[in-house]
Structures are given as C-alpha cells and as structure tokens.
Amino acid sequence: MPPPTHPEDHFAFDPPKLTFYAAMCFTWLHQTEQAEEHARQVITHSTETPGIIRWPTRFAVAQVDLALLAAQRGQPDEAALRGTAALDSGCVVASTLGWFAELDDLLLRDHGALLQVQDFHERYTAARRSAGQSRDLR
Secondary structure (H helix, E strand, O other): OOOOOOOOOOOOOOHHHHHHHHHHHHHHOOOHHHHHHHHHHHHHHHOOOOOOOOOHHHHHHHHHHHHHHHHHOOOHHHHHHHHHHHHHOOOOOHHHHHHHHHHHHHHHHHHOOOHHHHHHHHHHHHHHHHOOOOOOOO
16 A cells, blocks of 8 residues: 555554554563564654654653663663653653553662662652652553
C-alpha cells in the first residue's frame, strides 16, 4: 500500500511505533541484543530532523529501555544518566512510570550508594509524586 497521507492517523500502520513496542517487549523479555537494536532505532527515527525530537515520549522510553539494559549489564552510571535524561525530558507519562520504577528498583538494589543512582531516584520519586502515583506501579 502507498504511504498514508496522514501518518498520525491511528488507523494507519506506523512502522516506527512497531519498533518502539518491539524495543519495550525485547527489554522486558531480557533479549538484550534485539532490545538495544530496536531502542537505538527508535532514537534514530525520533531525531532524524536535527534539533527536533519527533516522538518525545517514544524517545524517552527508548532511553529507559537502554538504561535498563545498561543496569542489567552492570553499568549503573550509564543507566542512571539515561534514566535521568528521560525523566528530565518532560515526556514522562503515567503509563510509563512503571518502567522507571523497574529501573529505580534495579539501581537501588545493586548500586544505591552511587551519586548518579541517588540523583535518579530523587528525580523519579518527584516525577511519581507529581503524577499522583503510589510506589507500586506495576
């Protein structure tokens, strides 16, 4: 079929959205290589136009995907920095706070003494409070 004239229409197939959901699923399934590949594609698609993030929420969640993968690989500094950047993007929505909660739990459990981890935790807690969410988001 030809490309849709209005790709924002939810009834049209959106390949970048499929990549976004695949990244989340592969991260959740701990399929590291596929998750990282798809998350990086989301970031690339989101930033194709210099100076513009086309899909800011997808971009932020892809950063959290990469942060979770970094935490799983034992790279807490990178994980905390990516998670903090995603929180600071201003594109955190209530439906994605559970993803941030998982990152927070993982980082606190294994690397709670690190300054970057503490900074991420404080920002995550503030974001959760501002969204009116309780601790148990999953």
